[in-house]
Amino acid sequence: MSDPNEQLPETEVLQDRTDRPVVRVGGTVHRPAQPWTPAIHALLDHLAAVDFPYSPRVFDVLPATGTAPATEVVSYIPGESGPAGWANVVDEKGLRAAARLLRDYHQAVAEWSPATPPVWSGGRTGTGGPGELVCHNDFGPWNIVWNDVTPVGLLDWEYAGPGPVMQDVAYALEYVAPFRDDEMCVRWLRYPGRPDRRRRLEIFATEYGLTDTTGLADEVIAIQRAGLDFVRQLAEEGHERQVEMVASGYLTEIANRIRWSEDHRHLFD
Structure with missing residues (x-):
């Protein structure tokens, strides 16, 4: 049974697009996985292996559940971006x-x-x-x-x-x-x-x-x-x-x- 006093991770909508919503959950970023996600993750894993410090790190791909698509999970990089x-x-x-x-x-x-x-x-x-x-x-x-x-x-x-x-x-x-x-x-x-x-x-x-x-x-x-x-x-x-x-x-x-x-x-x- 979950602890009712347990603090849930902070969430923030980073991109509110119907075709590609992006949400920060604590120190991670969640977005729908795509057919090319394995290629992107292979690239990001390579960049991590050679100590390129600027790319997100791959955490997981969560399986689809019900109407929710499979979701990739990568690290969140704090700072200013966008406009x-x-x-x-x-x-x-x-x-x-x-x-x-x-x-x-x-x-x-x-x-x-x-x-x-x-x-x-x-x-x-x-x-x-x-x-x-x-x-x-x-x-x-x-x-x-x-x-x-x-x-x-x-x-x-x-x-x-x-x-x-x-x-x-x-x-x-x-x-x-x-x-x-x-x-x-x-x-x-x-x-x-x-x-x-x-x-x-x-x-x-x-x-x-x-x-x-x-x-x-x-x-x-x-x-x-x-x-x-x-x-x-x-x-x-x-x-x-x-x-x-x-x-x-x-x-x-x-x-x-x-x-x-x-x-x-x-x-x-």
Whole structure:
């Protein structure tokens, strides 16, 4: 019989989405397991084994019960994340730290070659060919856990999968350079004024370890185009989240971002 005086773990809804609710329970995070969860857990277990300190640790997968789906349980990383991340990466110290975090992740996963090829979201398998590794594929300020301008964690690994190294770099640069117009930078992304985009791109590239920034703007535009195609594909396949995004006009928003990037490539080269 349970003790009526026993204190239950504190709970907090971290993400209230019907297709992917995320709840903190004490020092753990619970979310519905997906077909690719074994691949993500294999990746996180590898990162734990090589002492990469920024990734959640895998605790368990709870079986489905009644109408409740199977649930993955990983460690909770305290700190600021989500919208708070934008202000932290505006600071050049935060920008440099984010670049080093991505570099450190790539170094930690570069030699990973599990005996059983992981199966990722979208049906991709393995860990990549020459010049590729398992990218995070959603490396933005909102998915970094921050202590002031110092990263202490990296979240949301659900889109991880094999790809060229520059795929993660270009994805990050879209958001941290950023490839957005001045009004959005000031109004929504916490910049005090017009950002020096070329300088920010160069800082991130240098801290990551690149010796040449030639072609990076084109890499970012290619990632933006791929993102548009990916959202459209998932919507056509009936994924709830992407269906809602397309219905709300998200594809037009992405197309406008691509057009802005193409018209303002000179700000980055």
